[in-house]
Amino acid sequence: MSFPARFLIQSGFLLAACAGAHAQVSAAAGIAPVHVQEKIQTVPRVPGLSTLFDGFNAGVTYSGVHSSSVGWYSAMTPAVNYAFSRRFSADASTSIYFNRLVQNTNTATAAKHPLVTDPLEPGDTLIGFHAFFEPGSLQDTITASLTAPTGDSAKGFGAGQVTYDFSNHLERYFNQLGVILDIGGGNSSGLFNDLVVKDYNSVGGLAHFESGLVYWFPHRTYLEAVAYEQLPLGSQTVYRTVARGESIHAEDDEPGGGGGGNPTPNPPPPVPVTVTTVAEDNGFTSMLGIPLTHHITLSGYYNRSLRQHLDTVSFGFTFLLRGKPKNRLSMVDRALREAEGAGQQ
Secondary structure, three states: OOHHHHHHHHHHHHHHHHHHHHHOOOOOOOOOOOOOOOOOOOOOOOOOOOOOOOEEEEEEEEEEEEEOOOEEEEEEEEEEEEEOOOOEEEEEEEEEEEEEEEEOOOOOOOOOOOEEEEEEEEEEEEEEEEEEEOOOOEEEEEEEEEEEOOOOHHHOOOOOOOEEEEEEEEEEEEOOEEEEEEEEEEEEHHHOOOOOOOOEEEEEEEEEEEEEEEEEOHHHOEEEEEEEEEEEOOOEEEEEOOOOOOOOOOOOOOOOOOOOOOOOOOOOOOOOOEEEEOOOEEEEEEEEEEEOOOOEEEEEEEEEEOOOOEEEEEEEEEEEOOOOOOOOOOHHHHHHHHHHHHHHO
8 A cells, every 4th residue: 555545544544533532522502612812724734823822933734635636645834923913913834745746848758648746846935914803703814915936837836926815704603613704816826725735826816705614622623614716807827737627547538538438548748737718616625623732733624626626635734833832721722611610600
């Protein structure tokens, strides 16, 4: 069995075991578990890196990823975060990809080997600025993001230029259940739903919407499920790691398709990596986050892109430089314990 398969199976068993253990403890009713200082995804690609602390913090996530377009690969994402105050913070992160298949642009060998393995490749650097407010019972996070073009756009790892995005993220809690609404817009798909590793990046005006639910279990474990829509406002320049967002295995080689034909031994050269088209995307994303220790968080996600016909699954670990201190309860734990104590009186 290959290393990625072992990594996924072992992580899956560990994920299920931890979730089952946490679920045995019932949470106190009537208390919104997340209250101001801890966010689900302040730094989406590094779960657990939040604004619980004032000042500097850092973390790194290592994940095994499987995509229906390029198969197995690994990704490592280091990130830094700085909380200026209870309301304002900033962060920066860069994903580095290992052994990921990309389009072969060598015309001499592309017909025989349309995809080749890239042993090490960074993506664009993501920089975010966040402002947090509490209008009434809502939790409102306003984010301005931009990217630095550190990834190779010719291979689909970046946009090839500075890009930007603005979003407004709302949460409303009913006991442990939260309702999520996210509305925004910018000029790149790489800044929306950036928890998910995609096989393409686009440049061009677009609006995006996201809505769903999050449920908080004891010990700051959470399960989130959202539906999203990425709507281009005009044509897009799309950079792909592979020519199409489809499986790399040839299944429709017979006239009329249907998957019954034999793979073509010498497929035609791929279409150009950069095309002008509409990069609409929509689908569903679910994520589970489990803090194993004060410094280590286990997380995984599954994304189904309906428009791009892609399935992506990931399991990984995050190490935080400044984990939750042992001698300090988070606002989540403090609220739950106070409610439990009041209920016993």
